[in-house]
Amino acid sequence: MKERYLSILILVLSFFVPLTAQTSRGVAVTSVNRIEGTVFGPERSGVSNAFVELRNDLESTVSQTRTTSSGRFTFTGMAAGRYYVKVTPAGTDLADQTKEVQVTTGISVRSSDTEYVEFTLNFKKKSDAPTQKAEAVFAQEVPPEAKKLLEQAADDVKRDQQKGIEEIEQALAIFPNYFDALSLAGQQYILIKNYEKAYPYLIKAVDINPRSYSVYYRLGYAFFQLKQYKAAVEAARASTILIPGSVDGQLLYGTTLRITGNFPEAEKVLLKADLIAKGADIETHRQLALLYNRLNRDQDAIDQLEKILALNPSASDKDEVGKVIEQIRARIKRKTGATTPFSSFR
Secondary structure, eight states, rough: OOOOOOOOOOOOOOSSSOOOBBBBBBBBSSSSOOOEEEEEEETSOOOOTTTEEEETTTTOEEEEEEEETTSSSEEEOOSSSEEEEEEEEETTBBBEEEEEEEEEOOSSOOOOOOOEEEOOBBBBBBBTOOOOOOOOOOOOOOOOHHHHHHHHHHHTTTHHHHHHHHHHHHHHHHHOOOHHHHHHHHHHHTTTOHHHHHHHHHHHHHHHHOOOOHHHHHHHHHHHHOOOHHHHHHHHHHHHHHHOOOOHHHHHHHHHHHHHHHHHHHHHHHHHHHHHHHTOOOHHHHHHHHHHHHOOHHHHHHHHHHHHHOOOTTTTTTTHHHHHHHHHHHHHTTOOOOOOOOTTTT
């Protein structure tokens, strides 16, 4: 894989494993009400792994979750009333956004309400944006018919993904070196979890334009899902060179380093991700906990697990995390040095 790194315009698309939507806490539930939504970036691409908080009319937190790889989120089980949904895309140059949602139910206690809310996030003001390199615009001379097909595909994938993918393929049949089409093809195949199909498009894309953070990141993620960890390390490392200030890039790089056994470097990279995220990224703390557990650094592992609980006290796996903490504390007390497996916590 070629390694040519220049300054580029950020297009952050995270596909890391999100947290599942959490049910409400401390609210009387008489029906299965739902709030569903999608978080888009300025270019109408889904923003993944964004922190989403549901608050009630008294400004108390009801539930918290993360967006999926396509930017979707769901809350269930809340009572009727007025709520506020706040989206915080930590580690990106996108601004927070809050919207009001009114949940209603019918006469029957079995009735339910589903409300849909859509967010289109804007970039932060320059004074608020993180200091990081930007992804360079890549220009190509593209046949008009291929360009028209891709423009249509970019719109169609939001409503009919299969139709959009077919149009991308048609554009590539006309112009096989069409960078934007290759990039979009890789993205769409990742969204449907067809990683075998995704990575050849992304490899070709980085050959044509080796300055794209987003393509290197997607390539690293595809290899990660295919358990091709050495290739994932190299692609993820390239993404961090292109945009050092990306939490997602540093997190993917640090995770693959941990899995491949490069523990000292993994710690450096994951701590850098934590610094960039200002301690607000749950998955970074999870990966650090796994790393410290592997290294028998028990108190450090506990510290990371406690940060996870502090960030998301209503998490569905909070009891499981608490049990792991107690297991590690018992290990410290016994002073055996034996490693407590995180099998269920992974």
